[in-house]
Amino acid sequence: MNGDIVGWMMSKHNVFCFPVIQYYTNVGFNFQQEPFEYLAKEYIELYHSNKSGNCKLHLYSENVLTNIRDMGIIQSILSASEISNLRSQMNEFNINIYFNEILGLSNIYGKSKIDIGLDYMKRMNISSALLIGDSIHDYDVATALGADCVLIPNGHQSRETLLTSGAIILDDISCIIPYINNFAV
Secondary structure (H helix, E strand, C coil): CCHHHHHHHHCCCCCCCCCHHHHHHHCCCCCCCCCHHHHHHHHHHHHHHCCCCCCCCCCCHHHHHHHHHHCCCCCEEEEEEEHHHHHHHHHHHCCHHHCCEEEEECCCCCCCCHHHHHHHHHHHCCCCCEEEECCHHHHHHHHHHCCEEEECCCCCCCHHHHHCCCCEECCCHHHHHHHHHHHHC
8 A cells, every 4th residue: 555545545535434444445455465454554654654734623622622621511532543553643633632432442542432432421421512523434333322422524424324314514623613503402
């Protein structure tokens, strides 16, 4: 795999899905020729060799995180990323200070985060939650958790793809605070 392929795959918002192995299959990878485990490891190595050099927080993210914290709302991250990678990224952007708990996978294969979310909800005795995500999988996770969900189309999947889920779609992260204020009324 090379950087051109990584760039091409990352631009395919209309076919991205979970589990990630299905995404690779959708874009034409043959796992008879190269096992998924090798591909996943190579992708993670390439991704981390660049650190977060080409990644930035969405505009207004820190403002939104601060406002939610100031509203007294508990914030947690539930990610399909491997937990140590996730913590490292959060530390790079210094956003870990906003979150009560950081939940991620124990491996790099990006399957599903439903079980982790269910365990967290049960362990913390959470009866209602709002999951903010960027993929149909996030909507599926919210449904499995019994949580409300809003999706933002400037992440893993395109607006067109997200619209097929039936979830509420917000334009960008700056719409979260008005949504929460209306949601709480």
